[in-house]
Amino acid sequence: MTYYRSRRRSSEPMHIRPLVAFLLVASFGILFAGCGGAETSEIPQADSFTFTAEDLARMKELVATPPPMMAGGSGAGLPYLVPLPQEEEPKEEIPVLDVRTQAQYTAIRSGAESGKDLYRVTNEFLNVRAAPKITSEQLQRLEQGASVDVVEFENAAWAKIRLANAKEGYVSARYIGKVVAEADLAAEKKKFEGLYFVDFGFLNVRKEPDGDSEKIGELPGQTFVRPLSMDAVWARIPFGDSFGYVSVQYLSPFVPSFLVRQDAFTLPVLHYRLAQPEVLEGLPAHVAALQKEGYTFKTIRSFAEVLLQQQERDVRIAPKTVILAISDVTSDTLKAVSETVKSAGVPVTVFVRTEEVGGSISLQNVLSLQANGADIQSASHTGDDLRSLTNSQVELELSQSRKLLQDATKKTVYAVAYPIGGVNERVADKAEAAGYLLGISSAQGISFKRNNLLQMPSVVVKSSTTADEVLAAVKGK
Numbered sequence: 001m002t003y004y005r006s007r008r009r010s011s012e013p014m015h016i017r018p019l020v021a022f023l024l025v026a027s028f029g030i031l032f033a034g035c036g037g038a039e040t041s042e043i044p045q046a047d048s049f050t051f052t053a054e055d056l057a058r059m060k061e062l063v064a065t066p067p068p069m070m071a072g073g074s075g076a077g078l079p080y081l082v083p084l085p086q087e088e089e090p091k092e093e094i095p096v097l098d099v100r101t102q103a104q105y106t107a108i109r110s111g112a113e114s115g116k117d118l119y120r121v122t123n124e125f126l127n128v129r130a131a132p133k134i135t136s137e138q139l140q141r142l143e144q145g146a147s148v149d150v151v152e153f154e155n156a157a158w159a160k161i162r163l164a165n166a167k168e169g170y171v172s173a174r175y176i177g178k179v180v181a182e183a184d185l186a187a188e189k190k191k192f193e194g195l196y197f198v199d200f201g202f203l204n205v206r207k208e209p210d211g212d213s214e215k216i217g218e219l220p221g222q223t224f225v226r227p228l229s230m231d232a233v234w235a236r237i238p239f240g241d242s243f244g245y246v247s248v249q250y251l252s253p254f255v256p257s258f259l260v261r262q263d264a265f266t267l268p269v270l271h272y273r274l275a276q277p278e279v280l281e282g283l284p285a286h287v288a289a290l291q292k293e294g295y296t297f298k299t300i301r302s303f304a305e306v307l308l309q310q311q312e313r314d315v316r317i318a319p320k321t322v323i324l325a326i327s328d329v330t331s332d333t334l335k336a337v338s339e340t341v342k343s344a345g346v347p348v349t350v351f352v353r354t355e356e357v358g359g360s361i362s363l364q365n366v367l368s369l370q371a372n373g374a375d376i377q378s379a380s381h382t383g384d385d386l387r388s389l390t391n392s393q394v395e396l397e398l399s400q401s402r403k404l405l406q407d408a409t410k411k412t413v414y415a416v417a418y419p420i421g422g423v424n425e426r427v428a429d430k431a432e433a434a435g436y437l438l439g440i441s442s443a444q445g446i447s448f449k450r451n452n453l454l455q456m457p458s459v460v461v462k463s464s465t466t467a468d469e470v471l472a473a474v475k476g477k
Helices: 016-035 053-064 099-109 182-190 279-292 300-309 334-344 363-371 391-409 425-433 450-455 467-474
Strands: 118-121 125-129 138-143 147-153 158-162 168-172 176-181 196-198 202-206 215-220 234-239 242-247 251-253 257-261 264-266 269-273 296-298 321-327 348-352 374-378 415-417 438-444 447-449 456-461
Touching (some): 099 300, 099 425, 099 450, 147 176, 176 182, 182 257, 215 242, 269 279, 269 438, 269 467, 279 334, 279 456, 300 374, 321 334, 334 348, 334 363, 363 374, 374 415, 391 425, 425 450, 450 456, 456 467
Parallel strands (some): 269 456, 296 321, 321 348, 348 374, 415 438, 438 456
Antiparallel strands (some): 118 176, 125 138, 125 168, 147 158, 158 168, 196 251, 202 215, 202 242, 264 447
């Protein structure tokens, strides 16, 4: 296999050159002095040289070292340079994946377990503090995607959590989300029905529902309130041993953030593999037929971005959504791909083998595809069947391809279309370790589970596939 390499040239230390020049000048000076007569004329003298201890030590080293033999004599007394050894060519290194990204993608691929109060960190990091205030001592720092065991919500701003060492701490409630299966979302929201919080710096509690009534106390901002009754202006709340009234305009319903786990997806991926001739010719008719039936088109990137957004809020893939994928692109098919992407008028994902980039396919070709609306993702480096390679070869194939494409396109590469559609558990594990969120296989189908995001099925389109057959496939018939 051919991989991209970087080479470095070793250079001669610059401090040797002035020293050698001096020795040459000094040698010829002595020679001329020995050939001159007894009489000398007054010639202005050059500035005297000043030697450092380092210079003298280096001179002794050069003089003491025997020079190489030269034609016509021994070369004794002539200064010379010994070439420094060339640095070894660096070995191929597998690009290192950001641990936070890997943890985040692992969290995305995990489902929800019914009946469990599992929260995850939704921010890039989250500080755990000894008390519910930002000036309190920091006990620990959690990374994005880390699981959090919430004991209770102290108020709308802070949650008390239990750490792995059984100690307790406090975290900002806005940076955690409860992992909930889609089917359980309504029931989870109902648990917080009727719970409000003070959405202001403080809130006066009055004896009667009247702004001129006696103030009997106040509630700090973010405090939880469960009104006994409410109207459009006032809420009657428990207060001390009795009750009081607060203005409704300073109360807001409290619901924690939910990370909705849409555990099952129906998302057809129409896969146009260019290893089969003329397979692209049917794509315009397929698109027209799907649009007539009300289908919309997304890219693999769009799907990945929805999964990422689900780590922060409730967002879904719209029904009747289809992904168009093109793979096995070569220099011979590049023009057809570019024209098809441009004329289709819908988003298309193109999977590129990075061995081709910079060779038969120029970087400019890839950037032109991207400019025409194509979503560029990986088809590995060489296109070899990953199942037949060693672990280290698979790691390099996947990691190097992802890095090269990201460097070229300046965009995150989320997915790999496995060459020949070949993937097993070992290859999927290596794709996960290389930083891929999604993987496209040759398994036929339009539905998959969240824990199969690295082995998504697809509908492989043939050159003979008709528009009616495409419609039947995306409908699961």
